[in-house]
Amino acid sequence: MMNYSEEELKAMSNPTTESAPVTPDGYMTNAKGHLIPVDKVKPVDKLRDEVVKDMVAIAVELRAQMRTAKSQLFDTFNDFVALSAQEYDVQMGGKKGNTTLLSYDGKLKIQLAVSENIVFDERLQVAKSLIDECLTDWTQDSNDNIKALINQAFQVDKEGNISTGRVLALRGLDISDSKWDKAMDAISDAIQVTDTKQYIRFYERDSEGAYYQISLDFSNV
Numbered sequence: 001m002m003n004y005s006e007e008e009l010k011a012m013s014n015p016t017t018e019s020a021p022v023t024p025d026g027y028m029t030n031a032k033g034h035l036i037p038v039d040k041v042k043p044v045d046k047l048r049d050e051v052v053k054d055m056v057a058i059a060v061e062l063r064a065q066m067r068t069a070k071s072q073l074f075d076t077f078n079d080f081v082a083l084s085a086q087e088y089d090v091q092m093g094g095k096k097g098n099t100t101l102l103s104y105d106g107k108l109k110i111q112l113a114v115s116e117n118i119v120f121d122e123r124l125q126v127a128k129s130l131i132d133e134c135l136t137d138w139t140q141d142s143n144d145n146i147k148a149l150i151n152q153a154f155q156v157d158k159e160g161n162i163s164t165g166r167v168l169a170l171r172g173l174d175i176s177d178s179k180w181d182k183a184m185d186a187i188s189d190a191i192q193v194t195d196t197k198q199y200i201r202f203y204e205r206d207s208e209g210a211y212y213q214i215s216l217d218f219s220n221v
Contacts, residue, residue, distance in 0.1 A: 066216075073200055077101070077112055109203040109211055116193050118164050123190035128154055130183035131170075137179070146173070 027035040028049070038046075081099060101110045131150055153166040171184050203211040215221055 070200075074112075074198065077110065077200060107205045109205070111201045111203070113199045113201070115197050115199060117195050117197070119192050119194055120162065120164070120167065120187075120190040121192050123186045124162070124167070127183045127186035127190065130179055130186065134175075134177060134180050134183065137177075146175075149173075 021029075023029045023035065026038055028038055028041050028046075030036050077099075080101070098114055099112045102108070135147060135150065150170065153170055154162060156162055167187060171187060202214040202216075204214060205211050
């Protein structure tokens with residue numbers, strides 16, 4: 001076992017150092033960053049430490065494999081879509097999504113979907129003001145259910161966010177009113193796409209003809 005001075009042990013056990021210190025032979029680092037002599041650590045704690053590290057190592061390796069496989073799967077899917085488009089002399093650029101590929105016998109299916117994360121800019125408040133004016137104008141003969149639906153759409157959650165789905169659903173209401181139409185235009189103009197994500201899903205068809213997703217969620221395997 002290597003011998004360290006009290007100052008050296010104190011420096012190595014200090015969790016505020018810029019780079020993580022290497023645990024010296026004969027010691028284990030606890031959750032507070034302190035160096036503890038191995039012979040002072042209970043056997044069950046040593047075993048737990050070994051089990052956790054071994055299991056996490058397997059998980060990290062699986063994650064790396066899944067990242068590589070994910071990249072390969074997306075590339076293969078998009079390459080085929082581009083190859084298929086060449087038959088019609090079409091060059092497809094950008095992210096491809098909302099596309100389905102089927103095996104020849106129809107028993108296997110792959111779907112590539114694009115999900116957009118949207119937020120509303122300040123024009124949503126303009127829309128809300130116009131809608132409030134509509135509600136005031138309709139006070140005498142408006143449907144209470146529509147009022148409740150509209151007010152609910154602009155409620156915020158615990159994080160202070162407005163449900164984009166509820167707000168966008170307002171555009172599907174069959175309301176004939178010029179001020180309402182202007183409010184719906186303001187909602188459309190307020191939409192800002194912050195980012196897009198692609199998802200790839202795999203399906204198998206059972207004997208009844210129904211497709212079931214091949215789970216890649218570790219807890220559902």
